[in-house]
Amino acid sequence: MKKIMYITTLCFLLLLSGCGGYTRDETPGALRTISVADMEKKMKNKEDFVIVFTQSWCAHCEKFRDMLDEYLPKHHVIVYDVVIDKDPNPDRSGNIKKIQSYFKTMDSTPSLYYVEKGKVKDELENGDDGITKEKFDSWVQNFKLDEKK
DSSP, X not given: OHHHHHHHHHHHHHHXXXXXXXXXXXXXXXXXXXXXXXXXXXXXXXXXEEEEEEOTTOHHHHHHHHHHHHHGGGSOOEEEEEEGGGOSSOOHHHHHXXXXXXXXXXXXXXXXXXXXXXXXXXXXXXXXXXXXXXXXXXXXXXXXXXXXX
C-alpha cells in the first residue's frame, strides 16, 4: 500500500512540475524599427527574435501597433519592425524579394514571425480579426518570448 501511495504521489508531483509554465518578465518590451539589411544581418547571425513586416499606410498594421502599445509596457517582448515602404533602400521590389527569401509566406502586412537561430520557427496568422492581444499573448506564451532571464 505504501508503495502505491509513493508512486501515486511521485506521479502527481511530476504532473504538477510539467504544468508549471514559466516566469514572465513584466518589464516593458519594445517595438524597434529596423531595415531590411538589419533583418538580413540578424538572420545570418542566427539570432532568436520576433519580427513583423508592416507598411506605413496599412490600417491592419496600425491596429497591430496600437495593440502593441497597450501590450508591451507589461510584457518584455522585443518586436523588430521592418516598415517596407520606409526602408532606407528605395528598391521596394528588391526589398520584398530579400524578405521573401527568408520569410517564404510573407505576402501581406502585418506579417509576424518568430525566428530561432536564424530560421523561421513560426508565423502568427493575421486572420479576419487581425492579430488580437489575446492571440498575440497566447503566441508569446507558447514560445516563452517574455520569459524572465
